[in-house]
Amino acid sequence: MADYILYFLLFFLSCLFLLFLLHKTSGSASSSAAAAKLTLPPSPPSLPLIGHLHLLLPANYKSFFNISSKYGPLLHIRLCSLQYVLVSSASLAAEIFRTHDLTFSSRPDFAFSEEYPYGKVGFLGAPYGDYWRYMKKLTMMEVLAPPQLARSRFVRNEEISRMLHKLLLSSQKKESVDLGAELIKLTNNSICRMMMSTRCSEENNEAENIRKLVNDTIEIATKLAFGDLFSEGPLKRLPFWLFGKKVLKLNIRFDVLLEKILQQHEERAKIHGFERDDRDLMDILLKAYLDEKAEFKITRNHIKAFLLDLFIAGTGTSAEVMQWTIAELINHPNVFRKVRQEIECVVGSRLVEETDIVNLPYMQAVVKECLRLYPAVPVARRACRETCKVNGYDIPKDIMVAVDLFAIMRDPNLWENPDEFRPERFYNANPNKDEGDQGMKHIQYEIKGQNFSFVPFGGGRRGCPGSLLAYNTINRTVAALVQCFDWKVGKDGNGEKVNMEIGTGISLPMAHSFICVPVSHSTPFVA
Known part of the structure; x- marks a missing residue:
C-alpha cells in the first residue's frame, strides 16, 4: 500500500510540474492583466503553483482561523487554480450578508457539480434566479x-x-x-x-x-x-x-x-x-x-x-x-x-x-x-x-x-x-x-x-x-x-x-x- 501511495504522489507531482510548464506563460499574462485592472484584497506569501495550499493544510476548522489571525480579516487566497476571498470579521460579514447581499446571493459552482445526484437542480446550491x-x-x-x-x-x-x-x-x-x-x-x-x-x-x-x-x-x-x-x-x-x-x-x-x-x-x-x-x-x-x-x-x-x-x-x-x-x-x-x-x-x-x-x-x-x-x-x-x-x-x-x-x-x-x-x-x-x-x-x-x-x-x-x-x-x-x-x-x-x-x-x-x-x-x- 505504501508503494502505491508513493507512486501516486510521484505521478501527481509530475503532472503538477507539467501543468505548471504548460500554463506558466499564459497564466502569468492573464494574472498580470487582471491585477492591473482590479485592486484585489491582500494576499499572504505564496508558493509557485500551489499558492497558499501549504498554509491551509491540514484542511480543518483551524486552517482559515490561523491564516486570518496572522494576515488579516480580508484575504485573496489561491489554491493551485482555485481562487477565493476569505472574510473573517463581523464588519466585513455585514457587507457580504447585508450591504451586498444580492451581489453575494449565489453559491459557488464546484467541480463536477453536474455529475452529482441532481447536482444542477438542487435548491441549496442553485444560482440566484x-x-x-x-x-x-x-x-x-x-x-x-x-x-x-x-x-x-x-x-x-x-x-x-x-x-x-x-x-x-x-x-x-x-x-x-x-x-x-x-x-x-x-x-x-x-x-x-x-x-x-x-x-x-x-x-x-x-x-x-x-x-x-x-x-x-x-x-x-x-x-x-x-x-x-x-x-x-x-x-x-x-x-x-x-x-x-x-x-x-x-x-x-x-x-x-x-x-x-x-x-x-x-x-x-x-x-x-x-x-x-x-x-x-x-x-x-x-x-x-x-x-x-x-x-x-x-x-x-x-x-x-x-x-x-x-x-x-x-x-x-x-x-x-x-x-x-x-x-x-x-x-x-x-x-x-x-x-x-x-x-x-x-x-x-x-x-x-x-x-x-x-x-x-x-x-x-x-x-x-x-x-x-x-x-x-x-x-x-x-x-x-x-x-x-x-x-x-x-x-x-x-x-x-x-x-x-x-x-x-x-x-x-x-x-x-x-x-x-x-x-x-x-x-x-x-x-x-x-x-x-x-x-x-x-x-x-x-x-x-x-x-x-x-x-x-x-x-x-x-x-x-x-x-x-x-x-x-x-x-x-x-x-x-x-x-x-x-x-x-x-x-x-x-x-x-x-x-x-x-x-x-x-x-x-x-x-x-x-x-x-x-x-x-x-x-x-x-x-
Whole structure:
C-alpha cells in the first residue's frame, strides 16, 4: 500500500510540474492583466503553483482561523487554480450578508457539480434566479413554515420519546451508550418522517437506503472536490476519471429509490388529497409540482434534489451541535444544574415540550453559546455575481467568497475570553440593568438577527432556511436529556470530563466518540 501511495504522489507531482510548464506563460499574462485592472484584497506569501495550499493544510476548522489571525480579516487566497476571498470579521460579514447581499446571493459552482445526484437542480446550491426565488418562497411559506413545523411536532415528540426509552433501558442495565450515534439516529429519523413519513431505523425501508446513499454522496463529493484545485488543464478531470463510475451508479440508485417514494405519495394523494393533517414535506412538493399556475414549474428532479438537500443539511449538523452542548454541560456541572432547575421550575413533572423553549431563557443561552463555539457550518460560501468593492478592495465576478463564521464568533475583539463556555453572554438575569452576569454589556443576540458577530446559521437571503427548526430541535432535545438523565463519562462511567477535541471535516465533528453512561434522574416520558 505504501508503494502505491508513493507512486501516486510521484505521478501527481509530475503532472503538477507539467501543468505548471504548460500554463506558466499564459497564466502569468492573464494574472498580470487582471491585477492591473482590479485592486484585489491582500494576499499572504505564496508558493509557485500551489499558492497558499501549504498554509491551509491540514484542511480543518483551524486552517482559515490561523491564516486570518496572522494576515488579516480580508484575504485573496489561491489554491493551485482555485481562487477565493476569505472574510473573517463581523464588519466585513455585514457587507457580504447585508450591504451586498444580492451581489453575494449565489453559491459557488464546484467541480463536477453536474455529475452529482441532481447536482444542477438542487435548491441549496442553485444560482440566484427564478427557480431559487420560487423554492425559497415555497420553503419559508409552506415546507418549513411555522404551521407545517407545528403539524409535524408530534413526529419529533415521538422520536425523542423513543430515544429516551432506549437510554432508560441502558441506564437500568448500567450500560454505556454512544450518545453521538444516538443523536444522529434521532435527527435522521425525525427528518425522514417529516419528509416522507417513514423512519430510518426500520429495517429494509427506503429511508434507511437514502441515509446510506447520502453518506456515499458526501464521501464521493469530498473526493471530487480535488478537481476544484485545477480549473484548467489536464488534471481537472482526474478525480472524475478515478471516481466517475461510482457517481453514475449513485445517480441511478438515487433516482430509482426516490421515484418509487414519489409514486407512493402520488397514489396516496389520489385517495386522500394533499390537505391532510398528516401531510409531509413530499406532499407539499408534489402539490407544487402539479400546480399549473405556479410561478415556476418544478420537475420531479427538483423534488428529488430538494429532499436530498434537506437530508444532507438537516441531520448530522444539528446532531453535532447537540453533542457539543451536552458535552459542555457535563464539563460544567454548575451550568447543568442551573439548566435543570429552570426546566423543573417552568415545566414541573411532565416532559419538556418544544413549546416550552420560549419560557426557558437560560436553556436558550446555553444553546446559543454552543452555536457560537461550534457553529453547524463553520464556513459560509458564496459566489460573487458581479464585481463589487468590499472595504475598498475589488471582489471579482464569479469568485468564491468564504465567510469564516468560526473565526468571527471567536474573535477576541468581539468576545471576552472567546474560547470559554459562558452562557451568561446570552442571558441577562436582570433585564433592568445594562450589565450582564459577567460584567459584560448585555446584547440581544437573535438566531436570525442583524448582529453579525453572532452568525451560527450564516446570514442574508442565503442563510440557512431551516434555522428555526434546527434551533428548536436542539433546545428541546438537550433540555429533555438534562431533565431525565445524569451522565457519567466514558465506557465505564469513570471519566472526569468529555474530550472536547474537534475533528476534521466541513462541519465541526467531535474527534472522539461521545461515550457515556446515562443515569436516570426522572422519567416523565414513561408516565
